[in-house]
Amino acid sequence: MPINMIPGRHQAARRGADAFLRALGSEQITLRIADPSAGDTNSQLGITPPTASDVQIAPAVVEVVTPAPDGTRRIQVMLGAKGLQPVADSYGVTDIPAWLLGSQGLVYRGQLMPIKSVTSNCFAGSEYLYLLIATE
Amino acid sequence: MQATKDSFYVALRNRLVAVDPQRTITIDGATRPAIVVAENEPPNAAPPLCDAFYLHWGGARAALPAAGTLMEMECTIAYRTKGTDQNGNLDRGRGLASLDNDVLAICYPPQTAKCDYCSGAAVPLGSTIFWTQPALSALVNAPPYIGREITVSVFFYPEVNQT
Numbered sequence: 307m308p309i310n311m312i313p314g315r316h317q318a319a320r321r322g323a324d325a326f327l328r329a330l331g332s333e334q335i336t337l338r339i340a341d342p343s344a345g346d347t348n349s350q351l352g353i354t355p356p357t358a359s360d361v362q363i364a365p366a367v368v369e370v371v372t373p374a375p376d377g378t379r380r381i382q383v384m385l386g387a388k389g390l391q392p393v394a395d396s397y398g399v400t401d402i403p404a405w406l407l408g409s410q411g412l413v414y415r416g417q418l419m420p421i422k423s424v425t426s427n428c429f430a431g432s433e434y435l436y437l438l439i440a441t442e
Numbered sequence: 443m444q445a446t447k448d449s450f451y452v453a454l455r456n457r458l459v460a461v462d463p464q465r466t467i468t469i470d471g472a473t474r475p476a477i478v479v480a481e482n483e484p485p486n487a488a489p490p491l492c493d494a495f496y497l498h499w500g501g502a503r504a505a506l507p508a509a510g511t512l513m514e515m516e517c518t519i520a521y522r523t524k525g526t527d528q529n530g531n532l533d534r535g536r537g538l539a540s541l542d543n544d545v546l547a548i549c550y551p552p553q554t555a556k557c558d559y560c561s562g563a564a565v566p567l568g569s570t571i572f573w574t575q576p577a578l579s580a581l582v583n584a585p586p587y588i589g590r591e592i593t594v595s596v597f598f599y600p601e602v603n604q605t
Contacts, residue, residue, distance in 0.1 A: 340470050341470075342471030343472035345474045349472075350451070350455070350478075350482060351451070351452075351479070351482055352483075354562075356470065407488075
């Protein structure tokens with residue numbers, strides 16, 4: 307049977323990516339997500355700060371990469387769909403890259419680093435690996 | 443100065459609810475009138491949404507340096523649209539005209555009471571702010587969007603002990 311006719315074949319890439327991330331160290335990263343806004347006047351006027359939740363995602367591979375041209379620190383994070391999907395599902399998210407970009411950022415060594423880019427890798431119409439770049 | 447910014451925004455927001463109640467946006471899970479003060483949003487907020495008004499505060503100076511303490515502050519209101527998918531985005535011009543109508547409507551009358559919102563509730567400060575007629579910029583065509591900016595000068599008296 308041709309591979310493109312095997313049902314659930316995208317799970318192979320997901321499991322492979324998950325195993326790959328675990329083999330590279332299986333770290334954990336914290337994603338900070340803004341809680342739903344109250345939408346009241348105080349939040350619109352910038353008086354009431356938005357609250358946020360920290361979510362642990364594993365396995366992850368975190369690498370410190372070349373600083374940006376202005377000298378700010380950058381990190382590159384690889385996340386697997388197998389670890390990220392359950393978290394996204396709990397928030398009712400369907401577009402994971404957009405959700406990550408809309409988050410407050412990653413907490414790395416106590417510092418919040420906004421996510422600047424998200425690249426997703428797909429196999430058989432399903433995402434299996436995400437590459438994130440976050441900066442100070 | 444902050445009371446002027448807040449009062450101007452709240453006045454326009456409340457008028458937008460009356461003029462076009464369907465014009466809403468959803469930010470961080472909350473649906474609200476489609477008018478936003480850019481400086482009140484997180485620095486890493488998402489790019490500006492379509493069909494929404496974004497207020498940007500500019501410079502301030504004495505309106506009549508030789509007489510009194512009246513000040514003026516510039517406010518730019520930016521908005522853009524890409525039309526609707528149902529109409530193949532061919533209604534971009536109509537969408538922009540609708541936004542133009544709304545922004546002209548909410549800017550009139552060109553005055554409102556000045557209130558202090560720092561405590562979380564509107565505390566009247568006993569004066570009014572007023573502003574010029576909106577000046578519409580040329581249309582900005584940046585496919586798939588078309589948009590525009592309007593500018594108004596908002597006049598106010600700075601108050602003692604006012605942040």
